[in-house]
Amino acid sequence: MSHVLVxxxxxxxxxxxxxxxxxxxxxxWGIADRIGEDGGELTHRRPGADPHVRPGPFADHEAGLAAxxxxxxxxxxxxxxVALAAVGxxxxxxxxxxxxxxxxxxxxxxxxxxxxxxxxxxxxxxxxGIRVARKSFPDVPHVAxxxxxxxxxxxxxxxxxxxxxxWRTGYGVRRYGFHGxxxxxxxxRAAAWLGRQVEEVNLVVLHLGNGASATAVAGGRSxxxxxxxxxxEGLVMGTRSGDIDPSLPGYLAREAGLTAGDVDAALNRxxxxxxxxxxxxxxxxxxxxEAGEPGAALALEVYARRVRKYVGAYYAVLGRVxxxxxxxxxxxxxxxxxxxxxSGLEALGLAVDPxxxxxxxxxxxxxSPAGARVPVLVVPTDEEWxxxxxxxxxxxxxx
Numbered sequence: 001m002s003h004v005l006v007x008x009x010x011x012x013x014x015x016x017x018x019x020x021x022x023x024x025x026x027x028x029w030g031i032a033d034r035i036g037e038d039g040g041e042l043t044h045r046r047p048g049a050d051p052h053v054r055p056g057p058f059a060d061h062e063a064g065l066a067a068x069x070x071x072x073x074x075x076x077x078x079x080x081x082v083a084l085a086a087v088g089x090x091x092x093x094x095x096x097x098x099x100x101x102x103x104x105x106x107x108x109x110x111x112x113x114x115x116x117x118x119x120x121x122x123x124x125x126x127x128x129g130i131r132v133a134r135k136s137f138p139d140v141p142h143v144a145x146x147x148x149x150x151x152x153x154x155x156x157x158x159x160x161x162x163x164x165x166x167w168r169t170g171y172g173v174r175r176y177g178f179h180g181x182x183x184x185x186x187x188x189r190a191a192a193w194l195g196r197q198v199e200e201v202n203l204v205v206l207h208l209g210n211g212a213s214a215t216a217v218a219g220g221r222s223x224x225x226x227x228x229x230x231x232x233e234g235l236v237m238g239t240r241s242g243d244i245d246p247s248l249p250g251y252l253a254r255e256a257g258l259t260a261g262d263v264d265a266a267l268n269r270x271x272x273x274x275x276x277x278x279x280x281x282x283x284x285x286x287x288x289x290e291a292g293e294p295g296a297a298l299a300l301e302v303y304a305r306r307v308r309k310y311v312g313a314y315y316a317v318l319g320r321v322x323x324x325x326x327x328x329x330x331x332x333x334x335x336x337x338x339x340x341x342x343s344g345l346e347a348l349g350l351a352v353d354p355x356x357x358x359x360x361x362x363x364x365x366x367x368s369p370a371g372a373r374v375p376v377l378v379v380p381t382d383e384e385w386x387x388x389x390x391x392x393x394x395x396x397x398x399x
Contacts, residue, residue, distance in 0.1 A: 003027070003082050004388040005137075007065075008090040009129020011121060012036060014064045017384040018072075018082070021392055027077060029384075032056075032064040044071035061128045065136060086141045088391035089130050090181065090383065092122035092231075094146030095172060101149070101390045104130055104142040112144065118172065118229065121268075143391035150180030153221040161229075175233075177225035179207040179328075183215050185386035186327045186379045191220065193364055193377060194322060204314045204324045206307060206341070207381065208331035210238035210280060214307065216314035224317050226310055232268055235310065236303045238280035241271035243306070273299050282330045282337070304340035311341065315348055321374050324350060326367075327381040333360055338367060342376065349373030 002022035008015040017029040026047065033056075034040025040056030042064075052075035058064040072079045089104070095115045102108050109127065116123040126144075134142055151159075159175040160168070167173040183205050190205075191198045198220035205215045212235040216224040226234025226242075236242045249263040258266075274280040276299035277288055288296035315321050326338055335357045342350045349372065357367040368376035 003084050004086050004088055004391055005079075005084055006088045006090075006384040006387045006391075007129050007133050008384065008387075009061060009125050009132075011125040014061065014068060014129060015384075016068055017388075018077070018079075019385065019388045021085070021388060028072065028075075030068070030071065032058055032067055034058070035064045036060055042067045042071055044068075044075050046076060049075070061125075062132045062135075065129070065132045069136060084137065084140045086143050086388075086391040086395045087133050087137055088143050088145055088384075088387040089126065089133065090147065090387055091126045091130075091144045092147045092178065093119035093176065094144075094148045095176065096152075096174075098144070098146045099149055099152035101143050101145045101394045103394060104134065104144050108144060118176070119231075141391075141395045143387075143394050145181060145387045145390050147178045147180045148176045150184045151175075151177030151215075151222045151225050153223065154225065155223060158224045173229060175225070175228045177213070177215070177222060178227045178231045179211070179213045179215070180222070181383045181386045181390075182207050182327060182381040183217070183222065183225075184390075185383065186325055186381055187217050187220055189364060189379045190323055190325045190377055193366075193379070194375070196322070201322045202318045202320050204311055204318070204321055206311070206324065206326050206331050207328045208235070208307070208326065208334075208337070209328035211240070212237045212242075212307075212328075212330070214310035214314060216317045218318055224314060236299075236306045237272045238282075239269050239272045239274045241267045241275075273303065276302060282334055286334075286336070300337075300340070304337060304343070307337075307341040308343070308345065311345065311350070312348070321348075323375045323377050325377045325379050327379050332362075332378055332380050335360065335367075338376070338378075350376060352376055 002020055004019050006017045012035050013031055013033045015031045018027040020027050028046045030044040032042040035058045038057055042054040044052040052071055054067055058067055091112055093115050097111055112123055112127050163173055186205050188198055190203055191201045203217040207213050211231055214226040215222055232240050234242050252258040252263055273285050277285045277296040279285050285296050285299055289300055339352050352367045353369040364379050366375050366377055
């Protein structure tokens with residue numbers, strides 16, 4: 001049994017991928033979107049074949065997963081003929097309970113539900129995907145892989161907030177970090193590119209997408225990361241503010257009459273690039289900046305400056321940096337952002353080569369000048385592959 005089905009269940013979508021681990025290749029993948037909403041569709045893909053599209057709507061996640069299974073039956077491969085080693089699931093928040101992947105049982109399900117207050121937009125949707133998938137594949141091991149697990153190695157000085165002890169011990173207030181599955185994959189691939197063992201490399205990993213984070217990796221282990229107790233802290237993102245003055249919610253409550261919920265919603269869904277430029281897609285922000293919109297130009301400057309600050313800070317944390325690694329949608333494809341983010345850091349050995357940086361090949365590559373003291377790498381992330389690898393490692397080691 002060399003196949004793993006990876007299910008990434010979001011609040012209104014189910015992304016999935018069937019992987020042949022022995023051949024190290026995807027067999028099929030797709031997404032069912034706008035679950036629980038009007039419209040939506042499912043797009044199912046296989047290598048070398050035209051996409052199979054099924055229109056929605058999908059009333060809930062159970063209907064969405066049923067459509068996924070139907071797509072496998074209609075466009076292949078028929079999962080009834082595939083011996084699955086495991087079904088792997090992405091879970092955003094594992095708190096301090098899950099520092100490694102977990103074989104799903106009823107106790108794990110309860111624990112993920114109890115952690116929902118730490119990730120109310122994510123854990124309930126992740127949990128629903130697991131529930132539905134367990135019902136569909138009752139005889140296959142299900143493995144939960146947690147975004148926070150890679151950051152369980154954060155030292156106390158990095159994960160501890162200077163807040164009252166009753167908050168820390170009674171309510172789990174601390175830094176957890178996110179994008180850990182992506183960081184784990186990218187760290188391993190960057191080490192291989194450098195020709196080093198994972199345990200030998202110090203990296204600054206920049207996962208820049210609609211959500212964005214920076215992580216300091218020392219000896220292959222996370223030692224600091226920009227996201228905190230929730231994914232709101234740190235870099236400027238598509239709709240999230242990133243770092244702000246912690247007194248802002250109190251100020252707005254007094255002066256504007258806003259509730260804690262109002263401020264939380266605005267900081268998560270109405271801030272970031274969207275607030276500054278009127279768009280949360282970096283491509284649209286660049287288009288607006290090129291059209292002369294001052295808000296968009298400012299958004300790009302704020303975004304790049306925040307990344308630059310974290311690169312410098314994590315260089316100081318690590319002491320020695322073997323590479324700076326860009327990944328995720330913006331990090332992999334926006335050459336100008338990479339150049340802007342590292343501008344002025346030449347004294348640290350960080351720079352991009354204009355010609356190399358401009359090439360958008362989709363492959364792992366260096367975009368720094370030949371012989372650079374600190375290589376700047378672009379490593380496309382593959383969270384689904386990492387989930388599958390970790391699921392197989394856990395299921396294979398049960399005996």
